[in-house]
Amino acid sequence: MFRLQGVGKTFPGKHGTVTALDGIDLDIREGEVFGVIGRSGAGKSTLLRVLNLLERPSAGSVLLDGEELTALPAPALRAVRRRIGMIFQHFNLLASRTVADNIALPLELAGVPRARVSARVDELLELVGLTAQRDRYPAQISGGQKQRVGIARALANEPRVLLCDEATSALDPETTQSILELLADINRRLNLTIVLITHQMQVIKAVAHRVAVLEDGRIVEAGDVADVFTAPRETLTRTLLREVIGDDIPPGVHERVAALARGWGSRGALWRLSLRGEAVDAPLLAELSSLFSVRAHLLHGYIDEVRGVPFGSLVAALHGSEADLADAAAWLTTRGVRIEEIAA
Numbered sequence: 001m002f003r004l005q006g007v008g009k010t011f012p013g014k015h016g017t018v019t020a021l022d023g024i025d026l027d028i029r030e031g032e033v034f035g036v037i038g039r040s041g042a043g044k045s046t047l048l049r050v051l052n053l054l055e056r057p058s059a060g061s062v063l064l065d066g067e068e069l070t071a072l073p074a075p076a077l078r079a080v081r082r083r084i085g086m087i088f089q090h091f092n093l094l095a096s097r098t099v100a101d102n103i104a105l106p107l108e109l110a111g112v113p114r115a116r117v118s119a120r121v122d123e124l125l126e127l128v129g130l131t132a133q134r135d136r137y138p139a140q141i142s143g144g145q146k147q148r149v150g151i152a153r154a155l156a157n158e159p160r161v162l163l164c165d166e167a168t169s170a171l172d173p174e175t176t177q178s179i180l181e182l183l184a185d186i187n188r189r190l191n192l193t194i195v196l197i198t199h200q201m202q203v204i205k206a207v208a209h210r211v212a213v214l215e216d217g218r219i220v221e222a223g224d225v226a227d228v229f230t231a232p233r234e235t236l237t238r239t240l241l242r243e244v245i246g247d248d249i250p251p252g253v254h255e256r257v258a259a260l261a262r263g264w265g266s267r268g269a270l271w272r273l274s275l276r277g278e279a280v281d282a283p284l285l286a287e288l289s290s291l292f293s294v295r296a297h298l299l300h301g302y303i304d305e306v307r308g309v310p311f312g313s314l315v316a317a318l319h320g321s322e323a324d325l326a327d328a329a330a331w332l333t334t335r336g337v338r339i340e341e342i343a344a
């Protein structure tokens with residue numbers, strides 16, 4: 001659907017040119033929920049705004065269904081933009097209009113006849129669960145309800161894609177969850193492509209099918225969410241993942257077991273084992289002890305699931321000869337386990 005090729009964006013800054021995007025290559029597929037995650041200043045908003053040319057790239061091309069958007073004359077670009085809905089962190093509702101009238105606005109701007117507007121607004125209110133709030137003003141509804149209005153308004157003109165700019169960052173965790181469920185539901189029911197940017201891995205975990213990790217204007221890692229969650233390659237991705245999967249070893253526990261492993265000298269090691277799929281269900285540590293002269297002291301573990309794929313991590317202190325530990329590591333690798341040595 002969208003294809004970005006070599007997209008760059010620079011801004012003039014106080015201390016010289018700021019590079020917000022640098023050589024972005026990206027494909028976003030029809031019907032998927034595509035997430036972009038990164039720290040503040042990574043270039044997420046700029047990337048999202050490049051998709052509808054609210055920001056014109058300084059380099060590269062932005063293709064929508066094979067059509068180069070940067071080459072379109074203004075009227076054609078306006079027509080394309082009508083098919084790209086957008087929602088925002090702070091909702092951007094008109095305070096003087098009711099819920100129903102906020103949703104009606106893009107239809108009125110598109111010249112839809114009045115009777116049709118009213119029927120369409122009713123459909124949209126029902127879709128986002130706000131029928132009872134139709135005559136309230138933004139000041140009289142909650143943050144989550146405001147975002148529902150934002151979503152209904154963005155869907156009014158039946159867009160092909162919905163761009164979400166930190167759509168849940170201003171919401172509490174429970175409301176965030178309900179908005180993410182609504183987005184997932186809309187994606188499924190309408191087969192609507194959704195592109196969302198966020199700094200929260202839990203948002204990616206809850207709704208995205210694929211994810212790109214952005215750092216300093218570059219994509220450092222991208223792929224299916226299950227793959228990125230279970231086998232992250234980049235340090236930044238691992239750091240971001242720790243926010244959701246909490247696999248930090250409590251310091252006191254780490255110190256006790258590290259002291260034990262240090263006492264074993266070259267006959268000891270501290271490993272973090274990353275597992276996914278079938279490996280999660282297998283009694284790996286028991287098998288390890290029966291196959292090799294290696295004892296495993298389990299230190300820490302968690303298990304989770306993302307897009308139906310179970311994954312987890314175990315931290316264990318291993319005791320055995322160097323040769324046995326090497327054999328054990330090789331065997332675990334054949335079982336699809338990734339091993340990371342932790343300093344004792």
Ligand SMILES: Nc1ncnc2c1ncn2[C@@H]1O[C@H](COP(=O)(O)OP(=O)(O)OP(=O)(O)O)[C@@H](O)[C@H]1O
Pocket residue numbers: 011012013018019020038039040041042043044045046047199
């Ligand atoms: N209009 C602008 N003028 C100058 N610099 C800009 C402009 N827009 C963005 N930048 C700079 O480009 C870089 C990327 O900004 P961007 O807002 O895309 O990042 P972000 O990942 O969305 O950050 P945040 O999560 O804080 O919104 C930053 O260094 C920012 O200061």
